[in-house]
Amino acid sequence: MAALDIKGICCSYNGKPILDNLSLSVAENEIMCLLGASGCGKTTLLKAVAGLLPVSRGEICIHDRQVNGPGVALVPELRNIGMIFQDYALFPHLTVADNVAFGLANKEKNKTRIRARIAEALELVNLAELGGRYPHQLSGGQQQRVAIARALICQPRLMLLDEPFSNIDTQVRMRLIGEIRALLKGQGISAIFVTHSKEEAFAFSDKLALFRAGQIEQVGRPQTLYQYPDSRFVADFLGLANYVSGQVLDSHSVSTPFGRVDSVSALGQAAGTHGQLLLRPRQIQLTLAEQGNGRVLEQQFLGSHTRCLVECQGVRLEVSINEPLPAVSQVNVSVAPHTLTFFPDAEVSSRQTEPMRKLG
Numbered sequence: 001m002a003a004l005d006i007k008g009i010c011c012s013y014n015g016k017p018i019l020d021n022l023s024l025s026v027a028e029n030e031i032m033c034l035l036g037a038s039g040c041g042k043t044t045l046l047k048a049v050a051g052l053l054p055v056s057r058g059e060i061c062i063h064d065r066q067v068n069g070p071g072v073a074l075v076p077e078l079r080n081i082g083m084i085f086q087d088y089a090l091f092p093h094l095t096v097a098d099n100v101a102f103g104l105a106n107k108e109k110n111k112t113r114i115r116a117r118i119a120e121a122l123e124l125v126n127l128a129e130l131g132g133r134y135p136h137q138l139s140g141g142q143q144q145r146v147a148i149a150r151a152l153i154c155q156p157r158l159m160l161l162d163e164p165f166s167n168i169d170t171q172v173r174m175r176l177i178g179e180i181r182a183l184l185k186g187q188g189i190s191a192i193f194v195t196h197s198k199e200e201a202f203a204f205s206d207k208l209a210l211f212r213a214g215q216i217e218q219v220g221r222p223q224t225l226y227q228y229p230d231s232r233f234v235a236d237f238l239g240l241a242n243y244v245s246g247q248v249l250d251s252h253s254v255s256t257p258f259g260r261v262d263s264v265s266a267l268g269q270a271a272g273t274h275g276q277l278l279l280r281p282r283q284i285q286l287t288l289a290e291q292g293n294g295r296v297l298e299q300q301f302l303g304s305h306t307r308c309l310v311e312c313q314g315v316r317l318e319v320s321i322n323e324p325l326p327a328v329s330q331v332n333v334s335v336a337p338h339t340l341t342f343f344p345d346a347e348v349s350s351r352q353t354e355p356m357r358k359l360g
């Protein structure tokens with residue numbers, strides 16, 4: 001059973017279509033990230049799932065229960081979902097405990113049970129000691145934990161998170177992302193998480209749905225989208241990409257200006273095909289060599305790695321290495337065999353997108 005099944009939905013604002021025939025499925029206990037540029041429709045989809053926006057066509061099912069469909073539009077409070085927003089949406093005049101209790105609304109009347117559930121929710125987000133404080137007496141990260149406790153107290157099976165980490169200090173952000181991810185996983189809660197930050201998306205989600213103008217361009221595991229993108233749009237959105245002109249030599253290799261590059265799986269296209277080979281900065285190796293085929297033009301030491309700009313046979317390449325090389329180095333540029341992503345020229349010009357090779 002899917003936690004969420006969206007089939008061909010359409011949504012619009014004032015008659016202007018935003019989502020057009022969009023489908024997406026989230027598995028049980030899975031965290032799905034909606035990633036994309038500003039204005040592409042991520043929040044619109046979240047609102048549709050929450051029941052805050054009319055759906056003009058299509059169907060939404062949450063845990064097999066139809067919440068939108070022909071003649072069906074279940075109100076938000078009956079969808080058994082929790083919602084977390086970027087701005088925490090806490091009541092400033094209520095204590096932490098009262099803010100969390102608000103999540104229960106009228107669902108529980110027994111005061112002892114209410115107190116127990118508040119304590120349990122605050123314990124889960126590591127705020128057991130801070131129930132008596134007011135929101136202004138908390139850090140941004142702590143306020144977001146209160147918002148999470150308020151959502152968790154209703155024991156939702158699906159959590160919707162709209163840019164929940166944007167207002168959190170960068171120092172704390174990755175730790176909070178790790179904690180909330182562990183919490184959702186531990187509680188068996190499925191989630192949809194909206195962001196425009198690929199770093200957050202990589203760190204928080206099991207799967208990414210990359211949006212482009214109201215459509216989903218590709219869905220899959222973050223690593224799959226990064227390493228084996230279906231299109232140059234996906235490749236470019238998720239990180240620095242080098243494109244090197246090449247020609248397919250045989251089922252497993254491509255000829256490039258700096259020599260033959262081998263693939264560990266079949267390219268699935270005809271010998272002689274011209275196109276662009278995608279190489280991520282980490283997929284290129286540099287070795288110092290006086291007679292090498294490349295020259296280091298620029299280097300930036302960035303702490304965890306060094307960004308290196310290299311010229312090789314007239315091609316400029318962004319390479320990521322651990323330690324900086326000696327200044328004005330001559331290097332040998334090579335690429336270790338891996339599963340290559342190759343975008344044939346014909347496809348690029350006719351469709352601007354998909355490569356011929358598809359991974360299984």
Ligand SMILES: Nc1ncnc2c1ncn2[C@@H]1O[C@H](COP(=O)(O)OP(=O)(O)OP(=O)(O)O)[C@@H](O)[C@H]1O
Nearest residue numbers: 013014018036037038039040041042043044045196
């Ligand atoms: N209430 C509204 N009325 C009219 N148009 C709207 C409304 N809300 C959003 N839009 C438009 O719908 C489109 C999608 O907006 P949406 O908020 O879903 O984008 P988003 O991908 O979440 O962007 P961001 O990352 O900036 O939050 C945008 O063009 C936006 O201007």
